Amino acid sequence: MRVLIADDSEMIVQRLMAMLSHVRGVEIVDQVGTVEETREAMRRLRPDAVILDMQMPGGSGIDVLESMKKDRLISTVIVLTNHPHAPYRKKCLQVGAKFFLDKSNEFEKVGEVLQGLIRDADREAGRDCRDHEDM
Numbered sequence: 001m002r003v004l005i006a007d008d009s010e011m012i013v014q015r016l017m018a019m020l021s022h023v024r025g026v027e028i029v030d031q032v033g034t035v036e037e038t039r040e041a042m043r044r045l046r047p048d049a050v051i052l053d054m055q056m057p058g059g060s061g062i063d064v065l066e067s068m069k070k071d072r073l074i075s076t077v078i079v080l081t082n083h084p085h086a087p088y089r090k091k092c093l094q095v096g097a098k099f100f101l102d103k104s105n106e107f108e109k110v111g112e113v114l115q116g117l118i119r120d121a122d123r124e125a126g127r128d129c130r131d132h133e134d135m
């Protein structure tokens with residue numbers, strides 16, 4: 001699973017990279033720190049998943065989600081934020097995020113979410129192979 005990290009905190013990025021280095025099947029394709037860099041990386045790399053901060057230079061995670069929707073960029077988005085307020089959660093999920101996690105007490109769930117996504121993709125790939133064998 002190709003993953004883009006979009007967060008302007010070097011400490012958070014380093015923690016994510018260290019944690020995800022132990023998740024089999026995860027490839028970190030890039031790390032960016034601004035809204036514009038995130039938009040550009042999304043168009044260029046087309047990652048399977050994005051770990052997205054809510055507040056970055058140049059705008060917000062919501063801005064990125066709205067751009068993705070407008071540009072029809074398909075990725076699983078995990079919002080990882082220090083701003084876990086209900087209105088942000090609701091808006092992010094409305095505009096396309098699949099997961100909304102609090103950096104303070106749900107940080108470790110990022111790895112679990114990605115493992116689940118990889119497991120689901122593997123199951124789906126196995127089902128697709130069996131479907132083609134039946135033809």
